[in-house]
Amino acid sequence: RKEVEQDPGPFNVPEGATVAFNCTYSNSASQSFFWYRQDCRKEPKLLMSVYSSGNEDGRFTAQLNRASQYISLLIRDSKLSDSATYLCVVNYGSARQLTFGSGTQLTVLP
Amino acid sequence: DADVTQTPRNRITKTGKRIMLECSQTKGHDRMYWYRQDPGLGLRLIYYSFDVKDINKGEISDGYSVSRQAQAKFSLSLESAIPNQTALYFCATSSNTEAFFGQGTRLTVV
Numbered sequence: 001r002k003e004v005e006q007d008p009g010p011f012n013v014p015e016g017a018t019v020a021f022n023c024t025y026s027n028s029a030s031q032s033f034f035w036y037r038q039d040c041r042k043e044p045k046l047l048m049s050v051y052s053s054g055n056e057d058g059r060f061t062a063q064l065n066r067a068s069q070y071i072s073l074l075i076r077d078s079k080l081s082d083s084a085t086y087l088c089v090v091n092y093g094s095a096r097q098l099t100f101g102s103g104t105q106l107t108v109l110p
Numbered sequence: 111d112a113d114v115t116q117t118p119r120n121r122i123t124k125t126g127k128r129i130m131l132e133c134s135q136t137k138g139h140d141r142m143y144w145y146r147q148d149p150g151l152g153l154r155l156i157y158y159s160f161d162v163k164d165i166n167k168g169e170i171s172d173g174y175s176v177s178r179q180a181q182a183k184f185s186l187s188l189e190s191a192i193p194n195q196t197a198l199y200f201c202a203t204s205s206n207t208e209a210f211f212g213q214g215t216r217l218t219v220v
Contacts (some may be wrong), residue, residue: 008150032206043200043211044153087152089209097166098143098202098209102152 003027004090006101014109017078021104023088024070030092033064035073038085038103047073047086078108113137116201116212123191123219131186131215133201141204142184144168144176146197147214153200159184191219 006023013019033050050062050071061074075082088101114135123129135142140161145153155168157176165176173195175187188195196219201212
């Protein structure tokens with residue numbers, strides 16, 4: 001079993017739609033959580049951190065469920081520019097290395 | 111100037127050749143990483159380093175070696191390149207809250 005698992009998609013949604021991605025992690029000692037965005041052939045960049053109480057940044061909402069060991073990302077009112085791959089990232093263990101999910105591909109259609 | 115710089119950006123090499131990918135960072139972070147990305151497999155960790163004297167194998171270290179020459183420099187070597195090492199390689203550095211990636215090196219082994 002992978003340490004961080006994501007539905008690879010692809011998710012194809014119309015502009016204006018709401019879309020949600022989930023990510024599960026296997027190590028209960030995981031300490032911090034993030035969503036990264038990666039555009040085609042580009043480097044991943046931080047989209048947002050995920051806090052225990054849940055957090056929102058404009059159209060994006062991230063939530064953490066430690067009991068069930070998953071995190072989620074909700075995108076409201078999707079824009080064409082949201083088309084990208086979204087990577088779930090977990091920072092776990094005493095070594096504090098970053099572990100990436102394989103990513104979920106989103107395409108927002110006009 | 112980019113926070114994390116990788117050289118070269120693109121490289122084609124022959125099977126059996128030795129090749130080095132270089133990475134330097136200006137963030138002042140202790141932690142540095144090398145990942146490879148293949149279609150459908152996401153980012154996989156090759157090696158990571160938490161300081162100059164601390165080098166650790168990642169998920170897929172076979173066929174690779176690294177050198178942490180200084181806090182700011184972390185190089186990845188393929189001693190004898192093989193075609194299945196054809197991939198996009200990313201160097202990264204991180205704090206507790208965010209990872210910063212280089213722009214990637216596209217390596218093709220023919």
